Amino acid sequence: MLGTANRLDRLHVRTDSAWAALDAALARRAVVTRAVAAVCGKPELRAAADEAERARRGDREAAENRLSALLEALDRSVLAPALAAELADAEQRVVLARRVHNDAVRDTLALRRRRSVRWLRLAGTAPTPAYFEIAEPGTDAEVPVTRVSARVVLVDPADRVLLFEGFDPAKPDELFWFTVGGGVEPGEELRDAAVRELLEETGVVLGPDELEGPLWKRHAVISFDGVTVAAVEWFFLARVGDGVEVDTSRFNELERRTIVGHRWWSADELAGADAVVYPVQFAEVLPGALGGWDGTTRSIR
Template sequence: MTPALGDDWAVGPDGLRQRRAARVIVLDDADRVLLVRGHDADQPERSWWFTVGGGIDAGESEVDAALRELREEAGLVLAPDDLVGPVLTRDAFFHFFAETCRQQEVFFLARVDGGHEPTDAGWTPEERDVLDEMRWLTVAELRAETREVFPTVLPDVVDALVRGWDGTVRHLGTQHDDEPSDPEELGTAAR
């Protein structure tokens, strides 16, 4: 039987469902970031923003997974050369579908012209059950957002990337998305 999380989640040695994921920080020419808002089917009152992305399929590269997720989740068709990085990595623990999950994430950067209207046409029925909307947000809007944002340091990350990527892959380490993060992690990350 396929778990509620999907068949790309495998039970790891620690007994938690886990997967590798590719995510994309998409910025437009007005320095807005494209985010998805979703909720947990088991906690519909809880809602949060996160970057476009998802699980890496067997035999798929991180870049190919990132491009596929952009196409499926936002209707954005890019080429491998359109991705920069990876610019960020983290090991995230979070609760979803009444389970504690572990996701090893690699983040890329993509710059696109303004005017891309994201579409949910590629969302699966399962995604439609837990994804609510996509929106372009400025850093100021992101900082003012009352809903959770993951990773929690995303406003600082976007701020830094707007000024230009310095070629350093930031490692946020292990983060528990139910606990607050230290914004200084971005500045002290391994290089």
């Protein structure tokens, strides 16, 4: 076990170092972008670079991805060769740094998921690392698709929350837990979408006025089944009585393929778990939500 603990410690150090390198690469891209914006007379490009540089960690993916989209559309023929080369170099350094970071995260999560590591709590208080997903330059297929979702934090009388466990079809070995919910259809209200998804995924029937919130809003750029998605997620809380049976018979084909199970989690269990849970701050913000909604929608990651 000592060897495993030492390896896990090294992996956490590697992940932290990889994030520092990625952060530096993103900062350099922002600096070069501002120089490009000055030459091209594009204030929106400079604004996007400033926004990406100032963004908090939870909003960073979305901000960096907006900058990537503007750079992708830029006519580089107007740039001096040296500046064009510097921009291309900055972009490629971001690509490489992101891949190194995500590889480090993958290896760390794989070790943290081992049963012995979880039971003995070898990860200690080290936070669970998270992937950083932004579109890479030069690939039209990776331009993100915006998807608005309504999600439900479904709570039982014991203050336990229902989560599903599933995987990305492109990464079947990487399991994660997530709340009830899904995409909002065109013209659909958020609350209506939330109660529809709740029925489809759990069989629980509630009215829109029985939801609390939205408690939280989350922006994230994620990759699912090979598609880059700019996700905007709204979270509501709903309570159910004793004896509720979760009915997944209404799952669609994708859900049947990629969701492997579900369970009710207490806040303490979530706080002590090494499983990958989305949103990343779920264990941190759940206790406050259980005490009742104060009317404020908070941004989380």
